[in-house]
Amino acid sequence: MTSPPYIPSVRARSLGRRLREAREAADIRVGAAAASLGWSQGKVSHIESGRNRPSERDVELLLDLYGVRRPQRDELLALAREVDRRGWWNDYTDVLHGPYVALEDAAHTVLGWAPQVVPGLLQTPEYATEIMRIAHTDDEDVERRVRARVQRQLLLTRPSSPASLHVVLSEQILHNPVGGPDVMRDQLYRLVSEAHRPNVTLQILETASGAHAGLEGMFIVLKFPAPDPDVAYVEGVHGVVYLESPQTVADCNVRFESLHKQALDSDASAELIKAVARSM
Template sequence: MPNAPMVPTVRRRRLGSTLRRFRNEAGLSLDQAARAMGWNGPKLSKIENAVQGLRPGELTALLKNYGVTDPDACAVLETLRTDASKKGWWQAYSGIVQPAYADYISLESDAERVCAWTPLLVPGLLQTPAYARETIAGITTTRTPEEIAALAEVRMARQSVLTRPGNPLELWAIIHEAALHQRFASRPATMREQLRKLLDASELPNVVVQVMPLASTAHPGLEGGFSLTKFSQPLPDVVLLENANSATYVEGEAATPFERAYERIRATALSVEDSLVRIAELEEGLRK
């Protein structure tokens, strides 16, 4: 029986695209780089297009041919190679989680830092179970109650990156104050619990929360929300742009304008200290 075709996972795609970039920077054509390895051109093309993996030692030889000698960069790519076929916990929800969302969870699990600007909702990494269920139910037009519950479970499971041993994800979240005034008629305590969750999460050394006040001046975030996901070099940063129907990713140099935009959004928002005071005031107001 012939072997099943290899699935081009997110990790394998990022490894392939990074190798292609290094080959181009070395000034080598596909055929030249393949011959240096004793391969034919199609094999290297399949590797760069994430439909064929690399055996132990092959990645080291390729990087040497491309003049890549930085040990940290080599280690990052070797980790991608060895982890390329590993199944993530989210694959247990493959019937519920859309492919684009699964790709983002995979990226998030490998990231060093996420900078999120969320004008309408609390970021998923900081949501309570009740808030997640209520917002998913409110947004969706096609999901069953069972699917909504499963999606809320996925959102909660994603949060483990904030407390993973050794290298927890760094999260900087800027939330528009309007999102913190959301109310849920079926369960009035939901928003108060969510505000308390933001205050508690802010005590983690790797989590920073800012609030964009209702009376803010104009800033680049008026065009919509986005998440800037940053990785160890040499992997390019990725920006997620999301709407009701789809998710779009941009990476590498195309992510640079979003980095500049995020800095301006951060400068326009309340300071970290004033943000926590505002969240606490809103939470206290819901106790009355």
């Protein structure tokens, strides 16, 4: 039986980053580290990027090679043991791929620009079902994907440290009746309801706004507690891209700030959403 795909967590990313810093502090190149341990360069690189799950023994060997001493050594070994802790998404590896859900679940703030569809964190099950059916025809597969999406939404309501969500939506989303008028009307009222949460900010960028910073497409910025860096995420028909360079993430933050300033404020956005819902 094929083992389920590994979905790297923020803990894996954090461990990889700190191992890379330890290697660089020891002035050892990736190739030299790999040769010393009899590993491939890819194994070292994938551990450092969080794409591979390292064993505790692997981490011990790396720490020995880099000369890392206590208490930093103990901290990194403890983090290595935490990497294997299961998240809810591990039950959905048949329909969830890549690290996004694990990263999102660990973020303390999610910033998003949505030009085409309601963001997954705010979708009703019926709206999500219609979106899923565009690319997936198997009913059971669609149901699994919708259930996973509903599970994702719990990060906004979890009792301990719910994430903050700030989303700017294009007005055209409101007028695209995904699933028909009834499904769309319920979705619009769901947006109004979610916007009342203290940790949710929802704004609408009007169609008449003209040129804006989101013309190149959707993006999301995930913000984490220090010292983990922000991650930007963009998605297209042919796949997703994770942007982690400080300059690129900073650019996404600047773009979001521009969209936020150009969009209607929260109260005016809610009134617009309700007006569109009543017209259906």
